[in-house]
Amino acid sequence: MRENVVIRTVSRLSIPFIQLFSLYVIVHGASGAGGGFQGGVVFAASFILMLIAFGLSGIRGRISEKGTMVLAATGVFIYAGIGLLCILFSGNYLAYAAIESALGIPHLHGLLIDLVEAGIGITVMAVMTSIILDFADKEGNIRD
Amino acid sequence: MILVIDFALLLFMIICALAAITVKDLLHATIILAAYSLIMTVLWAEMNAVDVAFTEATVGAGITTVLFVAAIARTRRRSGD
Numbered sequence: 001m002r003e004n005v006v007i008r009t010v011s012r013l014s015i016p017f018i019q020l021f022s023l024y025v026i027v028h029g030a031s032g033a034g035g036g037f038q039g040g041v042v043f044a045a046s047f048i049l050m051l052i053a054f055g056l057s058g059i060r061g062r063i064s065e066k067g068t069m070v071l072a073a074t075g076v077f078i079y080a081g082i083g084l085l086c087i088l089f090s091g092n093y094l095a096y097a098a099i100e101s102a103l104g105i106p107h108l109h110g111l112l113i114d115l116v117e118a119g120i121g122i123t124v125m126a127v128m129t130s131i132i133l134d135f136a137d138k139e140g141n142i143r144d
Numbered sequence: 145m146i147l148v149i150d151f152a153l154l155l156f157m158i159i160c161a162l163a164a165i166t167v168k169d170l171l172h173a174t175i176i177l178a179a180y181s182l183i184m185t186v187l188w189a190e191m192n193a194v195d196v197a198f199t200e201a202t203v204g205a206g207i208t209t210v211l212f213v214a215a216i217a218r219t220r221r222r223s224g225d
Contacts, residue, residue: 025198033194033195033197033198038195038198038199038202041199041202041206041207042202044207045202045206045207048206048210128207131211132207132211132214135214135215136214
């Protein structure tokens with residue numbers, strides 16, 4: 001299966017569109033269906049397609065254990081940081097209106113919602129990718 | 145008309161669920177479970193729960209299938225009981 005040119009070419013073509021769609025889902029989550037979790041899972045699914053098409057040796061150099069863990073922590077940090085920033089502006093946790101009224105910038109809460117959703121998406125994507133890569137590694141090697 | 149489609153989907157879903165727990169080959173059970181998840185996605189979307197349908201499609205049909213296949217590849221394919 002590794003030498004199948006159809007699988008490799010089709011996944012090479014479709015992976016960027018899957019990732020673009022996942023970004024659309026994350027940004028669109030505030031006003032419609034979708035959100036950070038679903039977008040992150042779709043982004044992880046693009047890495048799974050990459051794993052199926054190119055094999056574990058093809059992507060081991062690109063996605064490292066340390067990188068996924070740093071991304072997972074970064075997403076939680078963005079989420080919690082914006083939530084605590086709202087408390088700093090004397091609002092409740094994740095009450096974006098407090099920042100918006102304090103700074104006087106209109107429609108700032110939409111940007112903050114997108115940032116929080118992006119944080120959720122980054123964490124979900126990193127953790128899902130890490131779990132799948134650890135499962136796929138049959139020899140039980142530690143990725144570095 | 146939509147009621148007929150609903151009943152057909154529910155029937156297929158029950159058949160898939162029963163088949164997934166009775167079949168002996170675990171890889172077959174995983175694929176049947178993915179089909180169950182796909183039918184469930186259509187049913188969620190038909191009940192106007194688009195968010196739940198999206199989550200079911202991505203997690204149920206996508207991630208769990210790959211996780212189960214990876215777990216079967218590391219263990220045995222035949223069911224023990």
